[in-house]
Amino acid sequence: xxxxxxxxIALVLLIAAAILAAVLLRKSSPPEAARLLPEADGLVYINLxxxxxxxxxxxxxxxxxxxxxxxxxxxxxxxxxxxxxxAFALSRRTDPSGPxxxxxxxxxxxxxxxGKRLADYLSKNASSKENYADTDIYxxxxxxxxxxxxxxxxxxxxxxxxxxPEQIHAVLDRYHTAAxxxxxxSLLKAHYRDxxxxxxxxxxxxxxxxxxxxxxxxxxxxxxxxxxxxxxSARYVRSLQLRIEEIALSPEAAKESAEQLALLLQVLRAVxxxxxxxxxxxxxxxxxxxxxxRAVVKxxxxxxxxxxxxxxPGPKAxxxxxxx
Numbered sequence: 001x002x003x004x005x006x007x008x009i010a011l012v013l014l015i016a017a018a019i020l021a022a023v024l025l026r027k028s029s030p031p032e033a034a035r036l037l038p039e040a041d042g043l044v045y046i047n048l049x050x051x052x053x054x055x056x057x058x059x060x061x062x063x064x065x066x067x068x069x070x071x072x073x074x075x076x077x078x079x080x081x082x083x084x085x086x087a088f089a090l091s092r093r094t095d096p097s098g099p100x101x102x103x104x105x106x107x108x109x110x111x112x113x114x115g116k117r118l119a120d121y122l123s124k125n126a127s128s129k130e131n132y133a134d135t136d137i138y139x140x141x142x143x144x145x146x147x148x149x150x151x152x153x154x155x156x157x158x159x160x161x162x163x164x165p166e167q168i169h170a171v172l173d174r175y176h177t178a179a180x181x182x183x184x185x186s187l188l189k190a191h192y193r194d195x196x197x198x199x200x201x202x203x204x205x206x207x208x209x210x211x212x213x214x215x216x217x218x219x220x221x222x223x224x225x226x227x228x229x230x231x232x233s234a235r236y237v238r239s240l241q242l243r244i245e246e247i248a249l250s251p252e253a254a255k256e257s258a259e260q261l262a263l264l265l266q267v268l269r270a271v272x273x274x275x276x277x278x279x280x281x282x283x284x285x286x287x288x289x290x291x292x293x294r295a296v297v298k299x300x301x302x303x304x305x306x307x308x309x310x311x312x313p314g315p316k317a318x319x320x321x322x323x324x
Contacts, residue, residue: 030188034192035188042204050200088108132172247293
């Protein structure tokens with residue numbers, strides 16, 4: 001009798017343990033939007049839900065340009081209100097000085113969308129349409145390039161402006177295996193564990209990619225090692241905690257980066273002229289650390305500064321002739 005009683009109890013416990021393990025693995029895995037991205041030089045992810053809760057930027061009036069307003073009127077989608085998650089794969093182009101610019105993008109958006117209205121809008125603006133994996137891909141001309149857009153589900157959209165369709169095809173292939181928690185690009189698999197828990201925004205990229213915007217201003221940037229991995233993250237714990245980590249090839253390279261960053265920080269503190277106490281608090285909170293082959297910059301951003309950053313003036317009301 002005892003044996004008959006223990007057998008079903010043991011089975012129940014095993015099933016419960018398996019379910020718990022699956023839940024924990026799912027929580028520790030990258031978000032689905034990031035897992036769908038193709039191979040790239042850099043990945044960026046942002047969860048707008050906590051940011052919206054912190055700053056209430058969706059409640060502030062925003063003046064829309066004509067093209068964006070036409071998009072809202074046609075689709076019913078208002079990005080600041082309806083978008084919940086966004087993930088981007090950034091790839092360096094073979095000719096960074098060419099007319100298409102240095103980067104190509106593949107994007108995944110998650111939010112509240114009216115699929116029919118969005119499909120109608122894409123159909124009207126597409127020059128043609130192709131089908132891959134039983135999914136329509138709309139080819140939309142934009143600024144001399146072709147942007148490919150696919151509606152993956154009722155709440156998820158993918159887009160890519162890469163020269164060839166392989167990247168958006170990879171997104172569609174990954175979408176069909178999205179139930180697997182550890183699918184994703186090699187960069188995501190190797191370095192998502194370096195993203196701090198509960199980060200609402202993060203980026204993982206090769207240092208050559210991080211240097212691109214800097215090199216537009218400075219001819220060289222010795223503060224970032226070559227062939228390193230850069231991990232940037234932001235999470236909210238009473239205030240917004242910003243962390244930038246360089247994973248260098250050696251402790252010596254990380255030490256050199258940390259020393260250069262510390263020197264740069266001293267210069268910024270010396271020349272900063274802002275009277276805003278929140279800006280001054282950010283500069284004073286910045287710390288540079290080095291451990292092994294990693295150089296880390298940490299900073300704390302007060303919520304009031306976030307609110308000021310996202311506060312935008314609404315459309316100006318027209319004055320009547322008799323108004324002063």
